[in-house]
Amino acid sequence: MWKTLQQIAVTGIVTEPAPAADPGLKLRDALQERILGIMGRALCIRAVDAGSCNGCELEIHALNNPVYNLEGLGIRFVASPRHADLLLVTGPVARSMEAALLATWEATPEPRLVVAIGDCGCTGGVFGESYASCGRVSNVIPVDVAVPGCPPSPVRIMAGILAAITPGADARHGPTPSGLAERAP
């Protein structure tokens, strides 16, 4: 016990300041500012891997480490879509995950937000569309914010999540969905 306490004291607080919301990642404004004002203070996220290579999951995990400390902002991951305000979706959507993703989305109470993570979530990435892949997340459910990167860094993912819930972060300044599609390989 002494060693544990000593280690905690020696480590100290390593949390860094959160990045600003990046409105450039926003695809649409689904929610009124009044609602965002309420949600932004205590947001619950359900992560859904719809077919990723697991690279994005590694960086989503990092959001909970002491350096990024997402929970310190009042944002936490929950175990059920019924408790969630926002779905964080990775991957191209594998065809065998399409039904599960739709069911998860339908189980999330409205108003619900969707943030697509990674090049594959934004465009289908290297996997594209095929007999086994539906491609980008917005081919299956409506997407509010898309964060490209392979994988995107925790800071970029945070900037995307914050863009979805920060009042005044206006999608009109950001790229259109078709603008993102041009990134496809």
Added chain:
Amino acid sequence: MVAHVWFEQASPLAGAPGVAALEVDADSWSRVALDVAATAGRLVAFWAEARPAGGSWLRATYAAEPGVLVASLALPPGEREYHGLHEVFPAAARMQRAVADLSGPEARGGDRRGWLRHAAWPTGFLPLVDAGEPAPPAAAVTDNYPFVRVTGDGVHEIAVGPVHAGIIEPGHFRFSVVGEKVLRLEERLGYVHKGIERRLAGRLLGDGHRLAARVSGDSAVAFSWAYCQALEGIAGTALPPRAAWLRALALELERLANHLGDLGALGNDAGFAFGLAQFSRLKESLLRLTERVFTQRYLMDFVVPGGVAVDAAAGAEAAIDGFMATLAAEVMRLRQVYDEHAGLRDRFSGAGLVTPDLARRLGLTGLAGRASGQAFDLRIDLPCHPYDELRPVKAAASEGDVEARVAVRFDEVAESCRLVRDIIARLPEGPHRVEPACPPEGAMGIGLIEGWRGPVLVSLTAGPDGTVRRCHPHDPSWHNWPVLEHAVVDNIVPDFPLINKSFNLSYSGHDL
């Protein structure tokens, strides 16, 4: 007969050291398997390739004294059945089902349930044989998979997934339990099948490494290295010495990042949040170091045909060396905390037991295998350059429980810290990349790299004009997923997340 007799008849194959190829007839096909098993050999991978003349090649890869053998059986057009390997190597069962789903041939006497094909594409469409794309289903569909039912007084089922209650990849677990005790676990995987093998076919050889790196993102370096090793082998491209050493550096950084993440998560799954906080802090520092040295936190596009994409940043050597010294000391301190924590010891010890005998019979491999007395590590047993000069020390335990898998990770973290410092000290000068040559059509090579989870195999056959004819990436998770079903029996349901994490298997690498 013993396995080395087959090696004597085989001819060397390009790519990884010590790999030989042998074409066999139906009779020898089974005898090779029996002889390999009799000499304590193991099945490394099994897949099918369409033959240009029609029909298929079935390819079984074994590791046995004195190396690795790829046994190929030609199946003429129209012949759909072959003698399955599942009776000798139980791990082959699911690979055979995947071959039936994607390429057509079916194992006689094997499990006929689909494995990677759920309902997303029509029966009869063989993704690795048929041209064209089938029309996608009109609406999202699910099928009704016939799980094995356990019946009896008080037995009930717990169905979990495919969407899991955490930041985890998707898959389905069907537990049959009495009270808290698990009687049986049946896994159903294939949810993240996204058509990687078909997408690789026809791609430019010089571009396939990008897809290989994304077979399982946590093993990006291992898979892209294995792909490039196979490609450089068939192209006759000599890798510059500096590139080989930088690849080894990247592979050890990848091993460290994953082990640190797992050690934290294992503490957390046993209720010790301190462990997660400490190890995820260390992992974050390691990723930032990786970014400083190689410009990426995760090295998705670092290993490229002919070398590596970027050389280490100027002055990186001193920074890496200092970091590794600190990391090794910090991890040693945390290991002491873990070892002395009664609650952790209580949860780790005896949980998810896989005895060495069971591990041998089921073919448990990689890190989990080394915790159950299966002391096999490609870096030591079949080293490619520069591991032949680095001479790593193999981690080994035989208790086979969560505690042993934690101990092996601690040992490997310490060893990788040492290896990284050794690599930095001995890093040769020279170019970090050369232009790879174009291999002849039909040439086949094998890449074999010990990733953090276990041995990663990539088989690559060249097509015309510098394209891929067939590429099969194989993750060690294929072998270890079935063993997890055994490891969890007689444990309580709440210990499953802990046991599962102690294996930390890849869904994407398995589902392809």
